[in-house]
Amino acid sequence: MKAIRYHAYGPPDVISLEETAKPDLADDGVLVRVRAASVNPGDWHLLRGDPYIFRAVSGLTRPKAHGLGADLAGIVEAVGKDVSRFAPGDEVYGCAPGSFAEYVAVPESGPLSGKPAGFTFEQAAAVPTSAQTALQALRDKGRLAPGQRVLVNGAAGGIGTFAVQLAKAFGAEVTGVCGGGNVELVRSLGADHVIDYTKEDFTRTGHRYDVVLDNVGNRRVADCRRILTPTGTYLHNSGSGGRWVGVIGRIVGLSVLNLFVRHRLPTFVTHENADDLAVLRELAEAGKLTPVIERTHPLSEVPEAIAHVERGHAKGKVVITV
Structure with a gap:
């Protein structure tokens, strides 16, 4: 399959489009043929290894993982023998590391849900x-x-x-x-x-x-x-x-x-999960949630897409078509 890869921290021009093996399918896994993905600020933070404190997890001098992208929408290609929630042909959306690729594998229990009815793959990929x-x-x-x-x-x-x-x-x-x-x-x-x-x-x-x-x-x-x-x-x-x-x-x-004032100043980290994807799907199908997509790029133009988001003035979402 074709996939976006990076092997060193740096600007978008260190990204390459490579031929690589399809991900292995575990017994509880769902193989998705990606039709669209979207760019998030986390993509350029990972690409640059910035802030440096994150490199304690992602790799001190070089990235441990070489894929980019987190959001996706696509069609289930195959499922593992223990999977019951999805079947080949299902249209889905959700999150998986390395989604700037033609295929990704997601655990059945992971952040994956049915695509909102009436949404294009591009619209669905903009959401997660x-x-x-x-x-x-x-x-x-x-x-x-x-x-x-x-x-x-x-x-x-x-x-x-x-x-x-x-x-x-x-x-x-x-x-x-x-x-x-x-x-x-x-x-x-x-x-x-x-x-x-x-x-x-x-x-x-x-x-x-x-x-x-x-x-x-x-x-x-x-x-x-x-x-x-x-x-x-x-x-x-x-x-x-x-x-x-x-x-x-x-x-x-x-x-x-937060310990000393009446105001609430909670910190939080997003927890991607299937339940909230289902909530968002219901809101989308009720007409209460519509993604704003500023532009789309093919997989080969991921460097330009990430550079645009990194500049900080993207309007709504930037989507990658696969």
């Missing part, structure tokens, strides 16, 4: 990681309830576009923060209010929010706490802060501060 991040942040960590007010910083990005829609589905009053060129997009997703950050500082509007989901990390935590209600929740979801400190330093700081 970003939408699960938004869902788990708002539902589980933010404990968002109907009637509450939520602000989404970075509302036009991959996670932000899903967060706006999910917050509306949960019955919240939503304010989205984005650049001027994306104001109408964010409003079309259901945002009740949109702040153009080039014209207005969202931390100085005088409005208060029950939940702030920060996908950008471009303001001090103290500034973001200022716009929270007395017992409001600040959710940090950004890798900003420096190569060595990065997201780890900000998480540690929030964890310590």
Whole structure:
């Protein structure tokens, strides 16, 4: 099969499209013929080995794993002898390491679910990681309830576009923060209010929010706490802060501060799972969740796609067709 591979940390030009063996199929495995995959910030972090602290897991000087990509949508090609939840021919979507490839193998118990009816493979592939991040942040960590007010910083990005829609589905009053060129997009997703950050500082509007989901990390935590209600929740979801400190330093700081203030400052890591993929499928089929896809690239153009996402101004999702 054809697959994207990298054998050293570095910029997108270290990526190559190679011929390699199909993944082995375990007794509890599902072999998926990938039709589409999507790019996430984690792809370029893995590619560059940045922040360096992550290399303790991914490999100190060279990557231990050579594939990239996490999200996918496709058709089940074959299943192991112990699999009962899927059958060849099923259309599925979910997560698997190395999804920038023609085939991936996923355990039956892994993050895999039936593709939303009516979605193209490209639309389905745009959903898994970003939408699960938004869902788990708002539902589980933010404990968002109907009637509450939520602000989404970075509302036009991959996670932000899903967060706006999910917050509306949960019955919240939503304010989205984005650049001027994306104001109408964010409003079309259901945002009740949109702040153009080039014209207005969202931390100085005088409005208060029950939940702030920060996908950008471009303001001090103290500034973001200022716009929270007395017992409001600040959710940090950004890798900003420096190569060595990065997201780890900000998480540690929030964890310590959380011990001494009334505001809730929980940290979280997305847990990809089949149950939440089923929840998202139901919302999609009910018309409450639609991915925003800025552009698509063929498998051979993964380096360009990752470079575009790394620059930080992608609108919604960038999808790879396979």
